[in-house]
Amino acid sequence: MSLGKPLPIIYAGHIVWLLPEHALWWPEGRVLFIADLHLGKAATYRALGQPVPSGTTFENLRRLSQLISHYQPVQLVFLGDFLHAAQARTASVLSQLEVWRQSHVTLNCTLVRGNHDSRAGDPPLEVNIHVVNEPYLVGPFAACHHPQTHSSHAVLAGHLHPAAQLQGPARDRLRLACFVFEGRSAILPAFGEFTGGYTVEPKPGVQLYAAGGQAVWQLAATSKGAKNAKIQPF
Numbered sequence: 001m002s003l004g005k006p007l008p009i010i011y012a013g014h015i016v017w018l019l020p021e022h023a024l025w026w027p028e029g030r031v032l033f034i035a036d037l038h039l040g041k042a043a044t045y046r047a048l049g050q051p052v053p054s055g056t057t058f059e060n061l062r063r064l065s066q067l068i069s070h071y072q073p074v075q076l077v078f079l080g081d082f083l084h085a086a087q088a089r090t091a092s093v094l095s096q097l098e099v100w101r102q103s104h105v106t107l108n109c110t111l112v113r114g115n116h117d118s119r120a121g122d123p124p125l126e127v128n129i130h131v132v133n134e135p136y137l138v139g140p141f142a143a144c145h146h147p148q149t150h151s152s153h154a155v156l157a158g159h160l161h162p163a164a165q166l167q168g169p170a171r172d173r174l175r176l177a178c179f180v181f182e183g184r185s186a187i188l189p190a191f192g193e194f195t196g197g198y199t200v201e202p203k204p205g206v207q208l209y210a211a212g213g214q215a216v217w218q219l220a221a222t223s224k225g226a227k228n229a230k231i232q233p234f
Contacts (some may be wrong), residue, residue: 002018003019003021003067003214004019004020004021004213004216005020005214005215006018006019006020006025006216007081007209007215007216007217007218008167009181009209009218010184011154011181012140012141012154012184013140014026014028014139014140014154015027015028017049018209018211018216019067019211019216020211020212020213020214020215020216021063021067021165021191021211022034022067022177022188022189022191022198022211023188023191024156024167024179024186024188025071025073025079026138026139026141027050027197029074029075029137029139030071030072030073030074030075031073031074031075031076031077031138031139032067032068032071032073032075032076032077033077033079033141033143033156033188034064034076034077034078034079034188034191035078035079035080035081035145035157035158035159035187035188035189035190035191036079036080036081036114036158036159036161036188036191036192037064037078037081037089037188037191037192038059038081038082038083038084038088038116038192039057039061039082039083039084039088039093039097039192040057040083040084040085040088040089040090040093040120047165048094052057056192056193057092057093057096057097058096059193060130060191060192060193061096061100062098063170063191064100065100065103065104065125068104068107071107073107074107074108075107075108075109075110075138076107076109076110077109077110077111077112077136077138078109078110078111078112078129079094079114079143079144079145079156079158079159079188080111080112080113080114080115080116080117080134080144080146080158080159080190081114081115081116081117081145081159081192082111082114082116082117082120082123082129083117083121083123084116084120085116085119085120085121086141088120089120089121092125092218095113095125096123097123097124098126098127099221101126101127101128101129105128108130109127109128109129109130110129110130110131110132110136111123111129111130111131111132112132112133112134112135112136112143112144112145112211113132113133113134113145114145114146114158114159115145115146115159117131117145119204124227127153127201134146134148135148135150135153135155137153137180140153141153141154141155141156142154142155142156143156143157144156144157145157145158145159146159146186147160147185148160149183149184149185150184151167153185154184154185155184155185155186156186156188157185157186157187157188158183158187158190159187160180160187160197160198161177161189161190161196161198161199162177162178162179162180162187162189162198162208163175163177163178163197163199164176164177164178164198164199164200164208164210164219165199166210166219174212175197175199176210176211176212177189177190177197177207177210177211178200178208178209178210178211178219179209179211179216180200180203180206180207180208181206181207181208181209182205182206182207183205184215189211202221204217204221207219209223
């Protein structure tokens with residue numbers, strides 16, 4: 001499957017590309033950012049007796065490899081929640097992770113710890129992923145897991161798995177993952193396929209970019225206030 005068309009935008013004075021594959025590319029620094037991979041989430045649910053599909057770990061890593069092969073980053077930054085839970089550390093998940101890392105052995109990988117990482121534990125030492133706490137400064141950006149502000153750097157975060165709800169003329173609705181930008185704070189959509197999300201209500205000062213199929217596009221801004229909505233961390 002070919003990659004979609006990225007959308008270049010200016011963020012905090014720098015060009016970044018919003019990728020339809022739910023990732024952000026900083027071409028100047030050749031850094032690829034992804035949030036909320038949640039490897040082994042399906043395995044965690046199966047361990048609890050839930051009949052969820054298998055194969056999500058393989059598919060997530062395949063999609064990630066495709067991005068790496070295309071963009072050739074010098075660094076890959078995970079914005080938290082790399083493994084979903086302690087139950088995700090199955091032989092199958094860890095084996096697939098090791099095979100993936102061997103395919104990209106020279107790539108500099110950094111994980112900014114998220115809330116799920118505190119329960120799942122750091123990735124195995126064998127996969128050679130540098131693990132740090134937030135904020136982690138990368139060029140002009142503060143790589144974080146939890147959305148926040150930073151005194152000197154523009155924030156890139158995850159955690160919330162944002163989605164936008166589109167409404168058609170026949171009252172039909174479509175919910176798509178999205179990027180959220182507000183001032184010098186940005187939230188990336190979840191990269192993991194089996195993650196869920198929360199619907200972002202449009203409000204003044206917040207710009208949403210929907211990611212669907214092979215494209216990313218800017219959604220029309222609104223002058224209306226946000227509706228009451230609970231934000232659920234995953």
